[in-house]
Amino acid sequence: xxxxxxxxxxxxxxxxDNSIINCAYSNxxxxxxxxxxxxxxKGPQFIIDIRSNMDKRQGQRVTVLLxxxxxxxxxxxxxxxxxxxxxxxCAENHPGNTGKLIFGQGTTLQVKP
Amino acid sequence: EPEVTQTPSHQxxxxxxxxxxxxxxxxxxxxxxWYRQILGQKVEFLVSFYNNEISEKxxxxxxxxxxxxxxxxxxxxxxRSTKLEDSAMYFCASSRDMMNTEAFFGQxxxxxxx
Numbered sequence: 484x485x486x487x488x489x490x491x492x493x494x495x496x497x498x499x500d501n502s503i504i505n506c507a508y509s510n511x512x513x514x515x516x517x518x519x520x521x522x523x524x525k526g527p528q529f530i531i532d533i534r535s536n537m538d539k540r541q542g543q544r545v546t547v548l549l550x551x552x553x554x555x556x557x558x559x560x561x562x563x564x565x566x567x568x569x570x571x572x573c574a575e576n577h578p579g580n581t582g583k584l585i586f587g588q589g590t591t592l593q594v595k596p
Numbered sequence: 597e598p599e600v601t602q603t604p605s606h607q608x609x610x611x612x613x614x615x616x617x618x619x620x621x622x623x624x625x626x627x628x629x630w631y632r633q634i635l636g637q638k639v640e641f642l643v644s645f646y647n648n649e650i651s652e653k654x655x656x657x658x659x660x661x662x663x664x665x666x667x668x669x670x671x672x673x674x675x676r677s678t679k680l681e682d683s684a685m686y687f688c689a690s691s692r693d694m695m696n697t698e699a700f701f702g703q704x705x706x707x708x709x710x
């Protein structure tokens with residue numbers, strides 16, 4: 484069945500440390516992946532995306548890694564700040580030409596000062 | 597920066613009543629979506645909409661649900677006869693294309709059915 488899952492429900496890191504949030508997906512035909520950040524009471528906010536023809540993409544303080552062999556996606560946040568505290572979701576673009584996104588369960592990132 | 601706007605931010609309704617959730621997508625976007633999120637759970641796809649018709653819907657999107665683009669700017673989700681289990685955050689999203697471009701989400705409408 485289709486599913487996008489996350490390995491850990493909660494990740495607690497010290498301010499200034501690097502954070503790594505993981506995600507596993509099941510549909511090998513998926514070709515586009517997005518990481519979203521969701522703060523309490525708000526909608527998902529786009530962080531970074533990656534296409535399946537890439538294995539790494541960098542943004543400002545964030546890096547997404549894609550391993551198609553094991554169907555694994557990760558989000559790395561450098562020098563984590565208190566403002567990074569949120570729930571992080573990976574999402575998979577459903578390969579059906581309708582724009583449907585399949586979300587994972589979410590990882591709560593807690594940044595300790 | 598353009599954004600998706602949703603109204604109301606919070607809706608409380610009696611079980612069995614009809615509700616309409618409203619969204620204004622980003623103006624040059626052509627693809628529109630509704631998602632829902634039950635408290636503490638992941639975001640779930642409900643429906644995608646393009647060219648004035650539904651392009652895909654999930655099993656959650658049964659006959660109680662309908663979507664409409666009544667004019668050039670609004671996109672609505674109607675729930676005809678609300679049930680307690682419809683209580684959730686409902687997010688509208690829009691995208692420029694259907695593939696390989698990010699969907700932008702609104703702030704959501706919290707629907708509480710009592």
